[in-house]
Amino acid sequence: MNKKITKFEQEVYEACSRIPLGRVSTYKDIAVYIKRPSSARAVGNALNRNPYAPKVPCHRVVRSDGSLGGFALGSLKKEFLLSHEGLKILKGKIRDFKQSRYSFE
DNA sequence: GTGTTGACCACAG
DNA sequence: GCTGTGGCCAACA
Numbered sequence: 032m033n034k035k036i037t038k039f040e041q042e043v044y045e046a047c048s049r050i051p052l053g054r055v056s057t058y059k060d061i062a063v064y065i066k067r068p069s070s071a072r073a074v075g076n077a078l079n080r081n082p083y084a085p086k087v088p089c090h091r092v093v094r095s096d097g098s099l100g101g102f103a104l105g106s107l108k109k110e111f112l113l114s115h116e117g118l119k120i121l122k123g124k125i126r127d128f129k130q131s132r133y134s135f136e
Numbered sequence: 137g138t139g140t141t142g143a144c145c146a147c148a149g
Numbered sequence: 150g151c152t153g154t155g156g157c158c159a160a161c162a
Binding site: 039040068069 | 158160
């Protein structure tokens with residue numbers, strides 16, 4: 032049952048699950064949170080594999096410029112889910128992204 | 137051990 | 150505003 036993954040992935044998933052509903056975070060913010068400030072790409076990689084698929088709200092993670100970035104289940108799904116959590120999507124980007132963005136403590 | 141790939145980021149033009 | 154380029158890190162062949 033226990034999937035053998037690296038600590039890096041564990042940190043990524045934990046960070047995702049910390050994002051409250053109605054908020055979003057960025058790959059960069061997660062990277063910083065897990066002490067890998069320059070590995071935003073690796074963060075995206077971990078989510079793409081997503082061994083914790085429905086367990087973690089990975090759709091709340093977007094790119095640094097507020098665009099949705101990618102999504103294993105389809106970018107449309109991501110946009111739909113975010114819209115349903117009270118966020119506004121405008122032309123494939125988060126509206127008021129700066130305000131909706133959540134920072135880990 | 138080496139090279140490629142990827143849900144990225146920042147900068148230059 | 151968009152496109153191209155270099156760089157970063159981890160997983161995979």
